[in-house]
Amino acid sequence: MPVTNFSFQEKYQYQNGFDSYFESEAVPGALPVGHNSPQKPPLGLYAEKLSGTAFTAPRHENKQSWLYRILPACSHPPFMPLASTNISSPEKKLHYIPNQLRWDPFDHLPDTDFVSGLRLLAGAGDPTLKQGLGIYVFAAGVSMSPQSAFYSADGDLLIVAQEGVLDIRTELGWLLVRPMEICVIPRGVRYQVHLPSGPARGYALELYQGHFSLPELGPIGSNGLANARDFQAPVASFTEDHSEEGNGENAKKYTITAKFNNTLFQTTQPHTPFDVVAWHGTYYPYKYDLGRFNTIGSVSFDHPDPSIFTVLSAPSSVPGTAVADFVIFPPRWLVGEDTFRPPWYHRNTMSEFMGLICGAYDAKKGGSGGFVPGGASLHNVMSGHGPDMESYEGARNAELKPAKVGGGSCAFMFESCLMVGVTEWALDKCDKVQTEYSEHSWGGLKVHWKGGQEE
Template structure:
């Protein structure tokens, strides 16, 4: 399995020598009798830095894959605008890990939407999901026309066979599959569980680093794109498409993963989160969590992300005279959080790997009583947070829990009790 490195670059890859036409995107006759097809992830007239498209040279054009569709049902994969029939009382929410089922469940069958915001048809917002997978997608293919998929494994390795090549993604890594890219997911190491963000808006990009400068956070060279690999397979299969919040399937007679060569800048990619270079305070004070942003989907409002993907990895803490865990705050962004491994410093108990929490826009949250007590009295010498990895899908839009999320037995009905130990400490004199 091979990859090419770099984020947003123009790539070229061929599985057979000479399969890429020399100097022409759509020649009269493609090598090997292939068909030329362009996949566009942006408007044709988008400015060059924002223009996303790739040319695919394939055995059969996609018009032969997309005929005679019939509606199919994946009822637990919801699409914004979607709100639970029973509106949740406002306040913080937290869930224990969702158990893996015993019955066979493929990756797309196992997506369960936890929260939604925005409107997929308007290309605004996102949904935060958990996925559960116990079976391979054999001769079963999928693409999402509503948004791009950011996949974040927590347990088990997933293998994505895509039109552009193969990607293996393990806990501690992410995989992003752009809108419209066909794929099949298989299990590379047994049952799998993880998180998924369906981003309806602009494709994820590296954040503007501002005063940080040229180095730090996620570096473009650490993002990997697969090299071309194709399937020339003729046997019955099924293609499912998510379009307009609904699912449509058609029977096909060959694999749609038949791209022999491709070039462009619109392709799936993976990233190892252990390569992220966290930034922090070297003397005192507590920087905002934007210093932990890996990817952002920009909104029309300058400097405000439609969706920010943020991680809290292993890191040194050295600030003096500073409360080091996340502080108490009320902010305009809404935060869906998950834990990949270890413990989260602001919630040492009750937040387990595979668990989730939701702290919505303009609603207060922060460290629990135990974390506050420990951090307030700790000796502030340099210390390293180890064996930990948490993340947030953060958005400027309020996130609405689904009926599925609110009915889960893993919902911690007493979550807010973790703050009851925060007693009055005020004294009018020092």
């Protein structure tokens, strides 16, 4: 039987801080002192470097970690391509259209695990060039096998839990991710997802290009938005199961699934991939509680651009422009005078994909055919959008007093400078597209023009 080194109480221990240097050892003395790769690492372990950036990246951008493990990750037979899957099917072809799109909540999938429950909804770019992103929804009804692991060579995966709990085991330790929490699994890190409280559903963004960072605060000052200390990285934990009898009929097999250029490959090995006894560095998975976000807003008139709600940003080569921003709209006070308080009507050079974790969004009405938890919307580059008619008329005629909006609610947005394409599954096969979204939202807008006369 495999031997684990942690108790239940020790399983979920975290180190705090974003973009920090961390070190962790599950067994005292497993981390070498003064050397990263000594001739003989402590305790008979192998030293393995996990690089998330080029060796020559500037020091402040460099993301590298050293892992000290029982067997290195290369110890496996060749990967073989899997047959057509949700990720690698011909339906991954993207369609670029200017229409506003909205989807009803996506179905739960009772017989699928996290990997088989990933559905590519939209994206742009090319993972082979390390450019662009992919946007997913996921639904899982069963845990991944404890003798399996998954990793993506295509990019970092930001997971937004919407319903259900994800108990994620990574090579570097455990992350418990609940609704109103997010996590980021870096490119190349192996993990498995368990469902301790039943079915789970949510959203994910795979970043092919660079890594997420905290946005600069500029005139806001040194405090506000997401604080670095509130991000959590796992502590080391491992399983000791490293049979060398890999060819026997009764030998235990661990299945490793790799995502490589949006295609799945698979291999088996006779030892657990979760055998990292100690690690140190700047490249690791992490989680964040969205309830700790310190919202900033106007206290006079108008309101700031939605960029003021940015939690994480992945910058492009153009200063001030992001390949992907992760933005949330949490409960907050609105106090602006003589101000249209919901988001105004706008056309944006950025693409905006929105999801709703819980509650109701203040600029769109819920109910049947509306914007509800588990659903999504996409407003592509320069596609006009804004409040629906009911929301507009209510905000236009409201008596403006200080009011708290979004109580018990949180919407989020994946925003990108890229023109986003949509998969055939998202357009035609999932049966969740709201075909009358545009007409329902803006077809009945009233004309308030008074021929040049004041109201």
